[in-house]
Amino acid sequence: MKIAISGKGGVGKTLLASLLAKTFAESGYSVLAIDADPDSNLAATLGFPDSDKITPISEMKELVEERTGARPGRAESFFKLNPKVDDLPEKYSLKHNGIRLMAMGRVKKGGTGCYCPENALLQALVTHLLLARDEVVILDMEAGIEHLGRATAKAVDKLIVVVEPGRRSVETAYKIDKLAKDIGLHNLAIVGNKLRNPLEREFLISNLPGFEFLGFIPYDQALVDADLANLPLLNSSQQIINEVKNIYQALLPIAQTPNPRN
């Protein structure tokens, strides 16, 4: 099963990715979590020790050069568009509590250089992880689907868009839906997050007509307090855990369908 998670910044993509990874792992699935959002820290939320010391793939300059033939940061280089990546998951992933993690990193765009070699490597790696691996793969993305393309769209069993009660995150959901349809990805579903009252739930349902809703996660001050006190987030709110378990249950029928690509 391959699950991609997107949505506006700050809506809670990483929390949902982490709790889903944990739930699948505790149920006996082999789980690969991919951090493809440079504005978050999936490793920290999953409780990986020394999560701030993990070097993401995009910053491994020697590796990028070895595989693509081009040194990152040099403008107008020629490089391989299909670098070898199948050995990278074993070499450059970490494991903790039964969850394997890979950090993709930020693709730098600044300066005068043209930083495409990292892009080529990350693109090839994500394609490999989605097409060739048979774990439960959970991809925590930015507010877009930049890591996906026509080649990987069919492999994504569910693209979950997280929204919160607010017009901007709903607008982002529509943008993501359009980008997804452009590449032939139609398995999109919504998860509402940070809900404070039934009116906010109603707001999401009425502003996203025709969308499948996988679940609604409540706002819980206990999570904020745990964060400020630097306590582990994943165990801080039983009501959030319960709701993510419902979302997991809703996803299970997909997981149990024989994989048409095998």
Place this chain on the structure above:
Amino acid sequence: MKIAISGKGGVGKTLLASLLAKTFAESGYSVLAIDADPDSNLAATLGFPDSDKITPISEMKELVEERTGARPGRAESFFKLNPKVDDLPEKYSLKHNGIRLMAMGRVKKGGTGCYCPENALLQALVTHLLLARDEVVILDMEAGIEHLGRATAKAVDKLIVVVEPGRRSVETAYKIDKLAKDIGLHNLAIVGNKLRNPLEREFLISNLPGFEFLGFIPYDQALVDADLANLPLLNSSQQIINEVKNIYQALLPIAQTPNPRN
């Protein structure tokens, strides 16, 4: 005066950018607001009519090709790293309530193409806007400083990092501070947002020692309610407006210093 605004996704960068733009404009300054965050909509927050119909620069394929010599989406093209951009602000900006707006747009990274021509154009354009224009320029960025470089660092009078009470947005502030110092940008200051109680303010101050704080914006349910009801955001909370006026006052001494580049 050139102000760049960054911070983790969802912390409220666009709201602060909009309210600052409005405050400067109402005080008689000529204001240029730049939307450089594809995960937001500065035009909508500023109340521009038909804000969803604005075509951002990165999607103007003919323009990108005309100026860089390369068609977007074609891999491994050669293109000009310093395209002509000085006429673009007049041609491709919109004006509303005394605020001029330019939307940069998303630089697509997906697919097999190498999308650098848009990057080259956006980079040259932002550099021009920061170095050669004499308005108050307010740059609403992503969670990073990808649009800035060594050449523009000296032109930024203040890089404002917005944080909310939460560990992740503080971590992002440290990352941005490091990226800023790497390019020689030291004029960084913090604005706390969505504060619910004095403990949360204390959390930010104690977790960001040594940083300058420009102000603390309270959480106001009136803003959320206005958003859900699709009412204009900028007038929805007097206490938020007042606090942004204080931030404006704190910025004014910079504005009144004769510009050393003129």
